[in-house]
Amino acid sequence: MLTYTFTNIGSDSLYEHLYKCIKNDILQGKLGVGERLPSKRPFAKNLGISVITVENAYEQLISEGYIYSIPKRGFYVSDLKKDTLPSQTSQASNIVLPASTPSYIADFSSNQTDSQIFPFTVWAKTMREILNENQEQLMINPPCGGILELRKSIADYLKEFRGMTVRPEQIIIGAGTEYLYSILIQLLGNNIIYGLENPGYPKLAKIYKSLHVPYSFINIDDNGISAEALEEKKISVIHISPSHHFPTGIVMPISRRYELLGWAAKEPGRYIIEDDYDSELRLSGKPIPTLQSIDVSDHVIYINTFTKTLSSTVRIGYMVLPEVLTQKYYEAFSFYSCTVSNFEQYALAKFMANGNFEKHINRLRNYYQIKRDAILTTFKNGPLKNYITITEEESGVHFLMHIKTTRSEADLILAARAKGIKLAPLSDYYDSFDNEELRNTYVMNYSSIDINKLDKVAEALYQIVK
C-alpha cells in the first residue's frame, strides 16, 4: 500500500500534505495511469490518520482532475495527457486480489499477532548479533532439514516443555505447516486416504485437494476422533490436534489417545499427525502429554509452528518425524533446499537458546490472559450478557461464543461486518454442517483484538442481536 510519512509537514494540514504527496507521485509517474488508489479505510489505517483526512485529500484530487472515482470500485489515477476519463479500465485491472488487510474494528477471524506484544527490541538485537557474528555461517547452505542449531534449540524446548525426547535430526524445519504438509504427502504417498477432523482446520482439505490426495472427513465426538471411525473410513493418516482441538477446544482424554495409538500401531503405514498448534498458550491447568511422547511404536508425526508464539508473519514451522520416516526423508528428499532463510533460522535459534523465547511465551500467556479476561468481562457484564454463552476459554487464543438471537447466522455476520466486526461462524469449520443447535456459534480468535475498542464492539454486537 502507498505509504507517506507525516513528519515535517510544515504548516500543511494532514489532508493537504496527503493530497500533495499523491499529486506529486502522479506527476512523477510513480502512480501510473489507471492505477487504483488504496481504499479509504485501509489507507487511513495504514497511514495512522482518520478516514475523513483521506476522503478530503481524495476529493481535492478529484476536483483537480488527478484522480477519478468509479462507484463501488474505487479511485483511479487519471490520464492527465488525455484529460478525459478512460472509457474503461484496462482488462488487467479486472483481477481482483484477495483482500489482504481488510479494516475492522475487531476481526475475530484473524490469527494475527498484535504488534504490541512482538518482542521487537530483543528480536532486533538478536538479528543484529547474528548479522555481526555469524556472517560465514549465514552464507552456508543449511541441511535440507534446517540448521542444526535451531533444531537443537527446538529439541531442548520440546524436552523441557512437552516432555518429548527427540533428536535434532528428527526435526525438519520448513516455511510454515502448509509447506511441511506438502513434504509429508510426498513422504507418505498419495494413494492412501488422509483423514481430517470434522469440524477442523478448513485449509487442510484445500491443501489435500490441490495436491490431488484422497481424503475423508471424520466426525468428532465429545472426545475427538475415534479409532472406530478411522477403521470404517479406511484412513491411513489422520490429522488431529489432541491437546486443544481446533476449533471446538476439546482436549482428548488419555484413554482416547491410547485408543488412537493402538489404531496406528496395528498397521505399518498408519500415522497420526499431531498438530500441537497452540499448546504453549495454555492459560490454566496442567499441560497434557503429547501423543508423540507416549507413543512407543513410532507412528506419530508431531507438527508445530511459531505462528502463535512469535507471529503468523514469521514463516517457521517444524515437524518431528518418527525414526523410519526420518530415514526415508533423508534418503528421498534431501535434495530439497530448506525453505526458511538462514538469517531467521539463526536468529530464532539464538532467541531460543538464550532463554528469550521462554520469557516471551510467559509474557504472551500473561498478555493473552489479560486480553481474554477483558473480553469476557466486557461481554459478560454488559447488556450483551443475556444473549451469549461462552465456552472453551482456558487455552490458546480463541474461545467459542454462542449468540442467542432470532437472526439467521448469515444475516448476523453481515450485520456485524457492517459495524466493522468480523465474526467466524463455527459452521464454516465443518465439511457439511447439519447441527442447527450450533448455528450462531462463533470461533472468537482474540489475538489481534484491541481491548480499547471492546466497549464499542460489545455495544455494536448488542445492537445487532437485541
Add this chain to the structure above:
Amino acid sequence: MLTYTFTNIGSDSLYEHLYKCIKNDILQGKLGVGERLPSKRPFAKNLGISVITVENAYEQLISEGYIYSIPKRGFYVSDLKKDTLPSQTSQASNIVLPASTPSYIADFSSNQTDSQIFPFTVWAKTMREILNENQEQLMINPPCGGILELRKSIADYLKEFRGMTVRPEQIIIGAGTEYLYSILIQLLGNNIIYGLENPGYPKLAKIYKSLHVPYSFINIDDNGISAEALEEKKISVIHISPSHHFPTGIVMPISRRYELLGWAAKEPGRYIIEDDYDSELRLSGKPIPTLQSIDVSDHVIYINTFTKTLSSTVRIGYMVLPEVLTQKYYEAFSFYSCTVSNFEQYALAKFMANGNFEKHINRLRNYYQIKRDAILTTFKNGPLKNYITITEEESGVHFLMHIKTTRSEADLILAARAKGIKLAPLSDYYDSFDNEELRNTYVMNYSSIDINKLDKVAEALYQIVK
C-alpha cells in the same frame, strides 16, 4: 555429519588433526556420551580425506579411551566419567544424516555466496529500520503472493533491467524456486507432460518425480531446445533458461525464441517456464531480451530468485504469471499463506527501492569478474594450461572446463577430492550421457572459490592430470 576444516593444521598430519578435533568435541561435550561417530567411509568422503586417515584417528581415540567400537555397529563416544563402556547404545542413533557442509579448499559444485561480498552492513541497517518503522505492517498477514511493496520493487526492477512490463499482482513471491515449482504444478495440472532440458538442472526432475508429475527430457542442440522436439514428445510445459543455459551456457538466439513462442501459442495449455536464474551477472555483452518481454500471447512464466544476487541462503524467489494464470492463481490458491517471512520481504523491498540492490549487483558483477579473471589467469598461465580448455566464461558464476587426461572422469573426481577439490562433471547434468567427447568436462561454479587458494588448487589439479 561432523565436519572439520583442514586449513591451518600447522605441522599436524591429517589424522592427528582429525583426532584432536574429535577429542576436543568430546571433551567440550559437543559430542555426547553414547553418540555414534560417522562411519569411516562417508566421513572420509565428507571431509575429502582418505578412509585410512579416519581409521588412524579413530584408532588413536579408541586407544586413549575417548571412543569405543561395537563390531558391525560403529564407533561411539565413551562415558569418560564412568570409565566403562555402556552396555548398549540407543537404537535411535542409527540414522545417518546427509553431509551438509563438507570441507574443501575449493568446491566448484557449490552455489554458495562468499560472505565477503554479502552486503551485511546495509542489510543490517535495512533490517533495523524495518524493525523500527514497520512494526504494525510486519504483523499483518501478507497477501498469498507476497507483500505488495516487494512485488512493486521487483516490477520496477524488471522494467528497468529486463525491459519487462509487469504488474505487481502478476508477481508471486515464494520461498525459493523449488517451492514455486510445486505451486506451478498445482496451477498447471499433473496430467500433462513437463519437458526438461537435457542437459539441465538435475533437481527439477527430482521435484517432478517426487510430485508424481509426468516429465520428459528434451535434448538440446547448439541453440537450445527446439519446437520440433517439443511436438514430438507431446510436451505441454517446458522449462528453459534461454538467457544463459545451465550448465552449457548457451544463449538462445532470437529466431529460436520466436520458434518456441510460436510453439506455445499454438495450443492453449502450453507454457514456457523461463528461468532467468543468473541474468543479472552477465559480465560482458548486451543483455538479451527475455522471452517474457517479447511474448504477446501470454504463454510465458518468468521465474527468478535472489540466490545468485544476494545469497542462496536467503530463500526468496518469484515468478511472473501470465494474466490467465494470475487470475486462476488467485481464485484457486489464495488460501496458501505466503512462505516468505514479512521481515525479509519488507527488508528486501526497501533494499531494492532505495537503490541498494542495484548498487550491490554492480559490486557483485565486478567482484565476480575479478574472481573469474583470477581463476582464468592462474589456470591458463600455469602448467595446467596444456591440459585444459575453458568455454562459456562470459556470464553468470560458472564456466566449463574440459580436462585433457588419460584418467577416467570418476578417477579424476576422486583424485581431486582427495586433494580437497570438488569437481562437478558436466555428465551429471545429463539424463543419460553418451557423448564421450564431453567426458572430463566440468561445470566450474566459482562463486564460493577463495582466490587466495588458487595457486594451490591449480597445482593440485596439475599434479592429478599431468
